[in-house]
Amino acid sequence: MLKILLPTIMLVPTIWAVPAKYLWSTTLSYSLIISLISLTWLKSSAESGWSFLNPYMATDPLSTPLLALTCWLLPLMILASQNHTAPEPISRQRTYITLLTSLQIFLIMAFSATEVIMFYIMFEATLIPTLVIITRWGNQTERLNAGTYFLFYTLAGSLPLLVALLLLQNNTGTLSLLTLQYTPSMQLSSFADKLWWAGCLLAFLVKMPLYGAHLWLPKAHVEAPIAGSMVLAAVLLKLGGYGMMRMMIMLEPLTKELSYPFIIFALWGVIMTGSICLRQTDLKSLIAYSSVSHMGLVAAGILIQTSWGFTGALILMIAHGLTSSALFCLANTNYERTHSRTMILARGLQMVLPLMTAWWFIASLANLALPPLPNLMGELMIITSLFHWSWWTIALTGGGTLITAGYSLYMFLMTQRGPLPAHIISLDPTHSREHLLMALHLLPLILLISKPELIWGWTA
Amino acid sequence: MEAMRKKAVDALPGSSWTPLEINPNLPPERADIVIVGGGVVGWSIAYWLKQKEMVRGGVRVLVVEKDPTYSQASTVLSAGGIRQQFSLPENIHLSLASADFMRNINDHLGVLNEDPIDLQFNHSGYLFLASEAVAHIMEENYSTQRYAGAKVSLLSPTQLKEKFPWLNTEGVVLASYGLENEGWFDPWTLLNAFKRKAISMGAIQCCGEVTVCTSFFPTSDDGMSACVEQVQMPNSLEYQPVECAIVVNAAGAFSGKLTEMLGIGFGPKQSIAGIPLPVEPRKRYVYVVHCPDGPGLDTPFLIDYSGVYVRREGLGGNYIAGASPEEAAEPDASNLEVDHSFFEENVWPHLAFRVPAFEKLKVTSAWAGFYDYNTFDQNAIIGTHPLINNMYFATGFSGHGLQHSPAVGRAVAELILDGSYKTLDLSGFGFNRILTQEPKLERNIV
Numbered sequence: 045m046l047k048i049l050l051p052t053i054m055l056v057p058t059i060w061a062v063p064a065k066y067l068w069s070t071t072l073s074y075s076l077i078i079s080l081i082s083l084t085w086l087k088s089s090a091e092s093g094w095s096f097l098n099p100y101m102a103t104d105p106l107s108t109p110l111l112a113l114t115c116w117l118l119p120l121m122i123l124a125s126q127n128h129t130a131p132e133p134i135s136r137q138r139t140y141i142t143l144l145t146s147l148q149i150f151l152i153m154a155f156s157a158t159e160v161i162m163f164y165i166m167f168e169a170t171l172i173p174t175l176v177i178i179t180r181w182g183n184q185t186e187r188l189n190a191g192t193y194f195l196f197y198t199l200a201g202s203l204p205l206l207v208a209l210l211l212l213q214n215n216t217g218t219l220s221l222l223t224l225q226y227t228p229s230m231q232l233s234s235f236a237d238k239l240w241w242a243g244c245l246l247a248f249l250v251k252m253p254l255y256g257a258h259l260w261l262p263k264a265h266v267e268a269p270i271a272g273s274m275v276l277a278a279v280l281l282k283l284g285g286y287g288m289m290r291m292m293i294m295l296e297p298l299t300k301e302l303s304y305p306f307i308i309f310a311l312w313g314v315i316m317t318g319s320i321c322l323r324q325t326d327l328k329s330l331i332a333y334s335s336v337s338h339m340g341l342v343a344a345g346i347l348i349q350t351s352w353g354f355t356g357a358l359i360l361m362i363a364h365g366l367t368s369s370a371l372f373c374l375a376n377t378n379y380e381r382t383h384s385r386t387m388i389l390a391r392g393l394q395m396v397l398p399l400m401t402a403w404w405f406i407a408s409l410a411n412l413a414l415p416p417l418p419n420l421m422g423e424l425m426i427i428t429s430l431f432h433w434s435w436w437t438i439a440l441t442g443g444g445t446l447i448t449a450g451y452s453l454y455m456f457l458m459t460q461r462g463p464l465p466a467h468i469i470s471l472d473p474t475h476s477r478e479h480l481l482m483a484l485h486l487l488p489l490i491l492l493i494s495k496p497e498l499i500w501g502w503t504a
Numbered sequence: 505m506e507a508m509r510k511k512a513v514d515a516l517p518g519s520s521w522t523p524l525e526i527n528p529n530l531p532p533e534r535a536d537i538v539i540v541g542g543g544v545v546g547w548s549i550a551y552w553l554k555q556k557e558m559v560r561g562g563v564r565v566l567v568v569e570k571d572p573t574y575s576q577a578s579t580v581l582s583a584g585g586i587r588q589q590f591s592l593p594e595n596i597h598l599s600l601a602s603a604d605f606m607r608n609i610n611d612h613l614g615v616l617n618e619d620p621i622d623l624q625f626n627h628s629g630y631l632f633l634a635s636e637a638v639a640h641i642m643e644e645n646y647s648t649q650r651y652a653g654a655k656v657s658l659l660s661p662t663q664l665k666e667k668f669p670w671l672n673t674e675g676v677v678l679a680s681y682g683l684e685n686e687g688w689f690d691p692w693t694l695l696n697a698f699k700r701k702a703i704s705m706g707a708i709q710c711c712g713e714v715t716v717c718t719s720f721f722p723t724s725d726d727g728m729s730a731c732v733e734q735v736q737m738p739n740s741l742e743y744q745p746v747e748c749a750i751v752v753n754a755a756g757a758f759s760g761k762l763t764e765m766l767g768i769g770f771g772p773k774q775s776i777a778g779i780p781l782p783v784e785p786r787k788r789y790v791y792v793v794h795c796p797d798g799p800g801l802d803t804p805f806l807i808d809y810s811g812v813y814v815r816r817e818g819l820g821g822n823y824i825a826g827a828s829p830e831e832a833a834e835p836d837a838s839n840l841e842v843d844h845s846f847f848e849e850n851v852w853p854h855l856a857f858r859v860p861a862f863e864k865l866k867v868t869s870a871w872a873g874f875y876d877y878n879t880f881d882q883n884a885i886i887g888t889h890p891l892i893n894n895m896y897f898a899t900g901f902s903g904h905g906l907q908h909s910p911a912v913g914r915a916v917a918e919l920i921l922d923g924s925y926k927t928l929d930l931s932g933f934g935f936n937r938i939l940t941q942e943p944k945l946e947r948n949i950v
Binding site for chain 2: 183184185323324325382383384386388389390391392462463464465466467468469470
């Protein structure tokens with residue numbers, strides 16, 4: 045564990061000490077090496093237990109895929125940010141990469157925390173670098189509004205969580221995840237108990253986000269620079285999912301009145317945000333709403349507390365992380381060329397940048413859960429376990445799948461096909477850096493087809 | 505206490521209060537399409553872009569106008585005529601489409617709960633008089649116009665005398681009279697109608713001047729992409745950079761200055777970059793005269809073969825007259841001062857000869873306005889430039905901008921959003937004809 049964490053911490057002085065000429069190549073190769081070493085976590089000795097154990101940090105099959113995703117994302121973020129930060133002064137570039145690295149450090153500590161309070165502190169700590177990235181490096185005046193929404197939605201959701209955790213500590217005497225899973229199931233009888241149950245989950249539902257509390261996400265995603273969007277979509281949303289999965293173990297049994305509202309919100313959110321996507325004019329906004337849609341399915345899968353639901357949720361989280369981040373990178377390549385995120389102004393790109401169309405195609409197909417990609421595997425497991433729980437959910441999840449396919453194809457056809465406007469006939473050809481970025485996103489996704497055991501959690 | 509409460513109310517999410525006070529007069533930091541020039545062509549393009557976006561809020565359109573009083577803008581200083589009597593089919597189709605638009609203007613530009621638009625479109629028609637020398641040109645133009653769908657008729661001198669007894673037909677061999685869709689209207693109303701409708705559909709306007717417009721990729725070999733670096737606020741040092749995807753040059757008489765900012769015209773002489781945009785301001789005078797015994801209500805927009813024109817203005821015996829000066833005697837275009845001797849020497853003699861009632865008239869007022877004069881061939885320049893890949897021109901109309909504005913706005917919006925012309929093919933007005941030195945001239949230029 046420390047052999048990943050300490051190098052990541054030492055990356056910060058490296059950023060400030062390395063000469064300006066070698067800044068980007070050094071940080072890129074350094075973070076790439078860290079991510080390759082982090083892949084060793086995936087081979088865990090105990091199938092269902094904890095590995096790489098020390099008193100404060102450990103990995104288990106639930107957190108390992110998310111940790112690998114987090115470590116994998118840092119070199120990708122650095123690769124994506126290189127172009128748009130190039131005109132800035134060098135110390136500002138260094139600050140930017142430091143923020144990304146500090147975010148990485150907090151995320152590693154969050155995913156590997158054994159004590160729930162440490163997880164909570166790291167969960168909150170990730171807000172600070174993200175807020176700085178959005179408000180300082182975003183593009184428009186609306187970024188201040190976006191930062192405010194982001195910060196206060198998450199804080200308001202997580203304060204009840206703090207209270208709930210303190211109550212739990214008082215009750216059971218420990219908050220260590222290793223032992224918490226063995227506590228006897230608690231009877232949630234009084235109204236205060238039900239509030240406690242809601243308090244445990246609210247922070248994560250806002251983070252996921254659940255449909256009713258999702259307003260911060262489109263704003264934050266659209267206003268953030270590319271690295272901010274990538275890390276938000278790929279990892280920060282999964283913090284919510286991870287937290288929910290951890291807390292669910294001890295929040296059994298499922299009671300109707302407590303979980304129904306959230307499951308219904310989540311499923312309804314799939315349909316609603318999918319429909320909103322069909323009417324979006326801003327490309328990044330479309331991808332942001334599609335994130336809400338996928339995460340709604342994940343939230344529903346977790347809330348029904350079955351093993352297939354958990355497995356499907358985890359697979360979908362990893363697959364969605366890679367896909368969504370890839371789509372944001374593609375949107376950024378568009379933005380860097382035309383300086384506009386409006387879809388109607390950048391059409392017919394297949395004529396001008398055909399190789400990029402191939403990446404757009406694969407990413408759009410991944411988004412609409414094409415077999416045999418892991419996106420489909422995750423969605424299918426969640427849909428079947430929901431169906432088993434209640435037959436009526438098939439109407440919502442089936443409709444959601446249809447709408448997802450609709451807007452993914454709409455996004456592809458709108459940007460790649462269609463008439464070519466006169467002003468984008470001469471665009472910069474696709475750089476190798478962009479090809480590398482897309483390959484590093486989509487290659488793991490494709491390779492996961494052959495070994496999904498890596499990402500499906502505890503299910504043997 | 506009250507102030508604190510108000511501050512708290514402002515700070516709730518959903519309100520637009522921010523801790524950093526933002527000057528509300530500044531344009532937004534980012535816009536998809538920036539239209540430089542808030543005249544009738546600029547606002548027509550803004551309206552059509554908003555009309556053609558498929559979803560509300562599809563494109564963010566910003567119109568930058570440096571003078572909200574329009575004191576020097578060609579639009580409002582125009583005589584306001586519209587005619588189909590051109591020799592180029594494109595010009596005829598443009599006027600026909602615009603006239604159709606303006607006849608149904610409330611269907612297009614009406615805003616809910618606002619007053620309906622009254623353009624005061626006087627359908628009195630244009631009357632062109634031809635001498636012996638140019639009569640054959642008039643006949644050929646007549647067949648082009650009829651073929652294109654314009655309702656024009658040719659009149660012999662006797663028919664002319666029958667129809668307009670106040671006219672002196674000496675020297676006139678042939679006359680061409682527009683029967684439908686020709687006349688004059690109020691340019692200020694049209695401008696405001698476009699502006700009101702475009703703003704109601706979400707276009708943003710900004711009062712400021714584009715002072716710096718540079719390129720994104722100055723070292724790229726593929727050509728530059730214009731981006732508006734600075735929009736300067738009036739009477740202040742404050743400026744705002746506006747990041748944009750497309751710049752539309754609808755600055756009229758001052759379009760040349762915008763392209764100069766990008767370095768067009770300053771390259772080596774025989775290169776593409778060395779050819780400037782051939783649009784410059786040319787001053788034209790308009791005189792308002794009062795003649796109580798004048799021609800009357802059926803006076804058409806009369807254009808004599810000497811270049812003098814006159815039309816009725818209102819119902820009180822007032823007329824608007826003027827003439828195009830000789831190439832050599834172009835007035836100084838650095839200001840809008842009126843030269844009254846021009847009327848005495850160049851306009852009145854021909855006017856009095858042609859319409860004897862005008863021998864007794866009194867000049868009540870006069871003004872001057874700029875033509876966005878295309879020095880190359882006096883016709884519009886619409887489309888992209890080969891070197892700047894995201895600037896669209898809609899300028900160089902040389903006196904016809906107002907009458908073509910609705911159709912030109914639609915054409916430019918189609919070019920931007922659909923990639924090519926859909927209703928009218930105006931590719932003949934592209935910039936390339938200036939590079940290949942093939943002028944597209946009208947056979948009789950007014």
